[in-house]
Amino acid sequence: MHIAALAVALKVPVSKLEALEADNFTVLPDTVFVRALASSVCRALKVDAAPVLALLPQSPSPSLAADSAGINAPVKGSAAKSPVSSSSFAGGGSASRSVGFVVLALLVGALALYFLPRGEDRAASSTASAPVATPPDAVPSGVADAPVAAAAPMVAGRLPEPTSAPAAAPSVVVPVVTAAPAAPLIAPAPAPVAAPASVPALVASAPASAADTPTGTLVLRARSESWVQVKDATGALALQRNLAAGESVSVSAQPPLAVVVGRADATEVTVRGKPFDLAAVSRENVARFEVK
Structure with a gap:
């Protein structure tokens, strides 16, 4: 398998595989990464990884410090905290009692x-009910009159506009009449029709180049x-092969096509007859x- 294809399969840069192949471990992150990368390469190539890992540097095993005290060692500060905890419980009980008295009060x-x-609220509500009943009648009438009064000025303000429009009509008609000579500017528009005439020439030249x-x-x-590797829209493999120098292949599968x-x-890649920049x-x- 080509090293570039192996790099694509493992999703690692080609430079990492080249460094592993050349035993240049200084450019790799650490020993764990080196051994993991070697295992992945062996798994991809379907070979036994044990002989390869035996030749690679071993990662140092962590050492654990022995505790001589054991699990029966006394916890520091437990005796000192006990008086504080008892006093806090006593203080908490008195505080809870005082809070209970305040809430009860x-x-x-x-x-x-x-x-x-x-009784006072009932008397106040009975006296206030009489005047409250009268404003609803007055308020709708005032509100109903207000739109009518407001609509009248709007209508009155709009009426003078139509009357002034006929007066301005002669001045508007004059620019329209004088703008009539500008019609010849629209007449030259058929000139661009000559451009489509050149399109068949371009279209005719395209098949000639496409035939090559x-x-x-x-x-x-x-x-x-x-x-190269090409997959169609369903993820199925449309093309995967090695190309010799000067060899050309074409793919006509359902797009979108995933290309590697x-x-x-x-x-060199051409997409629908146009060169594609791989750089x-x-x-x-x-x-x-x-x-x-």
């Missing part, structure tokens, strides 16, 4: 305020040895893009 005062002024290249939504051509190119610097989507010389 507030409850008694609230009940007294609720029941004592009931392989047909298909996606065309890949290798300048030197490379590999192993060697972006040695592969903009390549990383570590592996290009990934989607054709919609």
Whole structure:
């Protein structure tokens, strides 16, 4: 398997695999990462990882300090905290009693305020009910008259506008009449019709150039040895193969197409007859893009 294809399968940079292959462990994060990467490579290549891991540096095992005191060691500060806790319980009991007295006093005062002024409230409500009944009749009448009075000025304000419009009509008609000579500006509009006449020439030249290249939504051509992988909209594998130098393949599957190119610097891509720049989507010389 090509090292670039292995890097794509493991989702790690090609430089990491090259460093592991060259035993250059200084550029890798730590020993744990080196051993994990080696195990992943062996699993991808379907080989036994034990001999390979035996040749790699071992990670130091952590050492645990022995505790000579044991589990029966006394807890420091427990004896000192006991008097404080007992005093806090005593203080908490007295505080709860005082809070209970305050709440009881507030409850008694609230009940007294609720029941004592009931007679005065009834007298005040009976005297206030008479004047309250009269304002509803006056308020709707005032409210009903207000829209009528407000509508009258609006109508009166709008009426003068139509009367003044006929007076301004002659001045408006004059610009319209004088604007009639501007009609010749619209007449030259048919001139752009000549532009579509040139379109058939471009369309006719397109098939001539398309005949020289392989047909298909996606065309890949290798300048030197490379590999490609294409999946269709359902995730099915439409193409996966190595390309020799000068070899071209085309793919016409259901878009969108997920494309992976192993060697972006040695592969040319054409999407619907137009060249596609792999440098903009390549990383570590592996290009990934989607054709919609």
